[in-house]
Amino acid sequence: MAYSDKVIDHYENPRNVGSFDKDEDGVGTGVVGAPACGDVMKLQIKINEEGVIEDAKFKTYGCGSAIASSSLVTEWVKGKTVDEALAIKNSDIAEALALPPVKIHCSVLAEDAIKAAVSDYKAKLGVADDGYEIRKSAA
Amino acid sequence: MSEMAPRNYFEFFQLPEMFRLDQSVLDSHYLELQARVHPDKAAHLSDVEKRLSLQWATFANEAYQTLKRPLERARYLLRIHGVDTREEDNTAMPAEFLLEQIEWREEMQDAIAGRSEAALDRLGFRLKKEMDHLIESLGAMLDVQQSHPDAAVLVRQLAFLEKLKRDLDQAHALLED
Numbered sequence: 001m002a003y004s005d006k007v008i009d010h011y012e013n014p015r016n017v018g019s020f021d022k023d024e025d026g027v028g029t030g031v032v033g034a035p036a037c038g039d040v041m042k043l044q045i046k047i048n049e050e051g052v053i054e055d056a057k058f059k060t061y062g063c064g065s066a067i068a069s070s071s072l073v074t075e076w077v078k079g080k081t082v083d084e085a086l087a088i089k090n091s092d093i094a095e096a097l098a099l100p101p102v103k104i105h106c107s108v109l110a111e112d113a114i115k116a117a118v119s120d121y122k123a124k125l126g127v128a129d130d131g132y133e134i135r136k137s138a139a
Numbered sequence: 140m141s142e143m144a145p146r147n148y149f150e151f152f153q154l155p156e157m158f159r160l161d162q163s164v165l166d167s168h169y170l171e172l173q174a175r176v177h178p179d180k181a182a183h184l185s186d187v188e189k190r191l192s193l194q195w196a197t198f199a200n201e202a203y204q205t206l207k208r209p210l211e212r213a214r215y216l217l218r219i220h221g222v223d224t225r226e227e228d229n230t231a232m233p234a235e236f237l238l239e240q241i242e243w244r245e246e247m248q249d250a251i252a253g254r255s256e257a258a259l260d261r262l263g264f265r266l267k268k269e270m271d272h273l274i275e276s277l278g279a280m281l282d283v284q285q286s287h288p289d290a291a292v293l294v295r296q297l298a299f300l301e302k303l304k305r306d307l308d309q310a311h312a313l314l315e316d
Contacts, residue, residue, distance in 0.1 A: 031237040035226035035295040038302025040240045061244040105227055112230040 003064050004098035010068035015075050018057040020044045028121025030113045034105055039066040043113035045077060045085070047121055053077045053085055058113075065103040069093050069110035082118050147219055148202035158216055158281040160206065169203040209274045210301055213281060213294050222287040224294045236296060243303055251310050259314065263307050270300050 003011070019042070022029045026047045033040045039062025046055040056074035060067050072093060077085040093099075093107035145151035152168045154160055174180075176199060181192035205211045214224055243262070250258035273296060280290040 031234050031241075032230040033232045033237045033240060033299065034228075034230055035224075035232070035298040038299050038306075040237050040244065040299075042237075042241060059241060061241065108228060109230055116231075 003068075006072075007064055007068040007097050007099070010071040010097070011064040014058075014067055014071040016055075016057050016071065017059065019059060020046055020055075020057055025124075026121070028117040028119075028124065030116025030118070030120055032109055032112045032116055034062075034066075034109050036105065037063060037066075039063065039106065039109060041066060041070050041109050041113045043070060043073065043110075043117050045114075045117045045121065047082060051081050053080050053082065062109075063103070063106065065097065065099055065106040066109060068097055069099075069106045070113065072096060073110045073114060077114065082121070085114055086118055088114060148206050148215065149219075151199070151202050152206065154206070156216065156219065158209075158213055159278045160212070162207075165203070165206055169199065172199045209277070210294065210297050213277050213290065213297070216281060217287055217291055217294065220287050222291050224291045224298075226295055226298055229295065232295060232299075233292075236299075240299055240303070247303075247307060247310060251313070254314055256311070256314050259307060259311055263304075263311075266300060266304055266307065270297065270304070273297050273300065 020027045020029075022044070024046075026049075027044055028047065029042065029044045031040070031042045039060065041060045041062065042058060044057045045053045048054045056077050058070040058074050060070045073088065076088060088111060090104070090107040090111040093110050094104050097107070099107055147156070149156045152165055152172075154165065154168070173196065176192050176195040181189045184192065205215050217224055243266070246262055247259070250262060273293060277290060277293045277297065280286055280293060
C-alpha cells in the first residue's frame with residue numbers, strides 16, 4: 001500500500017517517542033488497542049497547573065499509519081488545553097496524513113488514545129468524569 | 140448432497156453449535172463431504188450440476204476453515220448469536236491487557252535486536268500457554284456460561300495474541316535468514 005509522504009515522514013522520524021512516569025502529578029496515560037490489526041498505542045500527556053498540555057509522549061506498536069497518527073497527535077496536543085485536545089477528531093488526523101479508507105481506524109485509535117489519556121488525568125485529579133465514549137463506528 | 144441448505148456451518152458438518160468441538164469429527168466429516176462434492180466427481184455431469192458441485196466444494200472449504208480455527212470459530216459462533224465482536228472500532232480493551240501487549244512487543248524487539256532465537260522461542264512458548272489458556276476460557280464462556288458479550292471481549296484478546304504469534308513467526312524467519 002502506498003503511504004503518503006507525511007505518513008512516511010512521521011514513521012521514519014517519529015516525534016516524542018517515549019514514556020513519562022505514569023504516577024507523576026499531571027501525567028495522564030491512555031492505552032488503546034485495535035484487535036483487527038493488533039495495534040497498541042500508549043499516549044501520555046503532561047498537563048501544567050494552567051491546564052495546558054506541556055508535553056506528550058507515545059509508544060505505538062503497529063503499522064506505519066498507527067505510528068504516524070500517534071506521532072502527529074503528540075505534536076498537535078502540545079500547547080493545547082485539555083478541552084482543545086479533546087476536540088481533535090479522527091477525521092482531522094486522517095486528513096492531515098492523507099490516510100486511505102482502510103487505515104482510518106488508525107486515526108480512530110489516536111483520537112481514542114487522547115480521550116483515554118485525558119480521562120486518566122481527570123481520574124487522577126479526582127474530577128468527576130463519566131469516562132469517555134467509545135466511537136460507535138470507524139467510518 | 141442434501142437439497143436443504145444448511146442453517147450454518149455447524150449444521151453443515153452435523154456438529155452441535157458449540158465452541159468446544161472434536162477436531163477429529165470435524166476432520167472426518169469434512170473429508171467425507173469433500174470426497175462427495177469434489178469437482179473431479181462432477182466431470183460427467185451437466186454444466187449446471189458442475190457449477191453446483193463447485194459451489195458446494197467451496198462452501199465446505201469455507202465452513203471447514205472457519206470451524207477449524209478457534210478464533211474464527213468463536214467469532215462465527217458469536218455472529219450466529221447476533222453479537223458483533225467489533226474488532227475494527229472497539230479500542231477500549233482492559234488497560235492491563237494492553238500494557239501486557241506492549242511488554243510482549245518490547246521483549247520481541249529486544250530478542251530481534253539481540254538476534255536471539257532462544258529468546259524468541261521462550262516468548263513463543265509463553266505465548267502458546269497464554270493462548271491455550273484464553274481458548275480454554277472462551278470455551279467456558281461460550282459453552283457453559285453462554286455469556287456472549289464477555290466472550291466477545293475474549294475474542295478481541297485472542298485476535299491480539301494471534302497477531303503477536305504471526306509477528307513472532309515472522310521474526311523467527313527473519314533471524315533464520
